[in-house]
Amino acid sequence: MLSLFALCLVPAAAAFAQSQPILSEDTVKVSNHVWAIMGFPNIGIVVGANATLVVDTGLGPRNGATVVRVAKKLAPNNKLYLTTTHFHPEHAAGEPGFPPGTILIRNKVQQDEMDKHGEEMIDLFAGRNAQQKELLANVKLRPPDETFDKERKLDLGGGVTARLLWFGGAHTKGDELTFVDPDKTLISGDVVQNKVVPNIFREGGTPSSWIAVLDQVEKLGALHVLPDHSAIGDGSLVAQEKAFIVDLEARALDLKRRGVNADEAGKLLTTEFKQKYADWPINSVANFVKSIYAE
Numbered sequence: 001m002l003s004l005f006a007l008c009l010v011p012a013a014a015a016f017a018q019s020q021p022i023l024s025e026d027t028v029k030v031s032n033h034v035w036a037i038m039g040f041p042n043i044g045i046v047v048g049a050n051a052t053l054v055v056d057t058g059l060g061p062r063n064g065a066t067v068v069r070v071a072k073k074l075a076p077n078n079k080l081y082l083t084t085t086h087f088h089p090e091h092a093a094g095e096p097g098f099p100p101g102t103i104l105i106r107n108k109v110q111q112d113e114m115d116k117h118g119e120e121m122i123d124l125f126a127g128r129n130a131q132q133k134e135l136l137a138n139v140k141l142r143p144p145d146e147t148f149d150k151e152r153k154l155d156l157g158g159g160v161t162a163r164l165l166w167f168g169g170a171h172t173k174g175d176e177l178t179f180v181d182p183d184k185t186l187i188s189g190d191v192v193q194n195k196v197v198p199n200i201f202r203e204g205g206t207p208s209s210w211i212a213v214l215d216q217v218e219k220l221g222a223l224h225v226l227p228d229h230s231a232i233g234d235g236s237l238v239a240q241e242k243a244f245i246v247d248l249e250a251r252a253l254d255l256k257r258r259g260v261n262a263d264e265a266g267k268l269l270t271t272e273f274k275q276k277y278a279d280w281p282i283n284s285v286a287n288f289v290k291s292i293y294a295e
């Protein structure tokens with residue numbers, strides 16, 4: 001009864017929360033050892049017997065501190081690890097809200113993007129409105145305690161492990177995935193979302209590198225997926241994400257071969273995909289079509 005009640009209420013509440021830059025302390029249980037704060041963005045909290053891994057920080061230190069309070073409520077004495085799905089400010093710029101002694105880990109490619117564009121992205125987000133400016137005031141990004149190339153396995157105690165994975169570029173170059181055992185829960189960032197048109201940010205990945213990443217993600221055999229900006233789903237989200245990109249790529253390349261320019265193809269395919277994927281809230285596929293044309 002309780003779970004049915006939760007199932008009915010969560011999606012509407014989550015859709016509202018996902019546009020609010022202030023995170024709440026409410027959690028949703030994703031699987032036996034994984035909780036989420038549904039917001040901007042969704043935050044993953046993986047709890048083992050001795051250590052807790054937080055995935056993403058929220059926008060600025062005030063949100064970071066909220067996430068820490070929630071993590072401490074779930075496991076007061078656990079050692080704290082932090083990682084980020086990618087370098088964008090709502091995912092990473094809440095780090096100063098975490099206590100000293102938090103072990104910050106991310107992949108090298110993501111750290112390189114952070115070093116090159118982290119400050120610039122904070123300025124861009126702060127320039128959007130007064131609230132974001134306040135949330136991001138005086139944020140200083142610190143170097144991570146650890147970086148890794150492709151995989152770093154964390155033992156959180158009690159048989160709970162989290163594999164931090166870098167499979168290649170998608171939304172950004174440094175997109176990181178976290179796979180939790182024994183739950184088989186994937187914290188997927190932007191790489192796998194729930195009915196969201198994929199978006200390659202500036203010089204991030206390419207449509208084919210995104211598909212190549214998804215080929216590797218499929219092999220993980222996820223049962224639960226927590227995306228960063230959409231609703232929680234099951235393992236079928238991985239195949240759904242791949243099928244959408246493969247479909248859009250095939251249609252765009254067909255139009256390209258027939259001499260249709262990128263702008264026109266973006267318009268045509270937006271209309272077509274709104275009909276074909278009627279239960280996806282699609283505004284436009286034009287950006288991704290541009291990425292396909294550019295490859």
Ligand SMILES: [Zn+2]
Pocket residue numbers: 041088090091228229
């Ligand atoms: Zn984001």
Ligand SMILES: [Zn+2]
Pocket residue numbers: 086088171190201
């Ligand atoms: Zn992003």
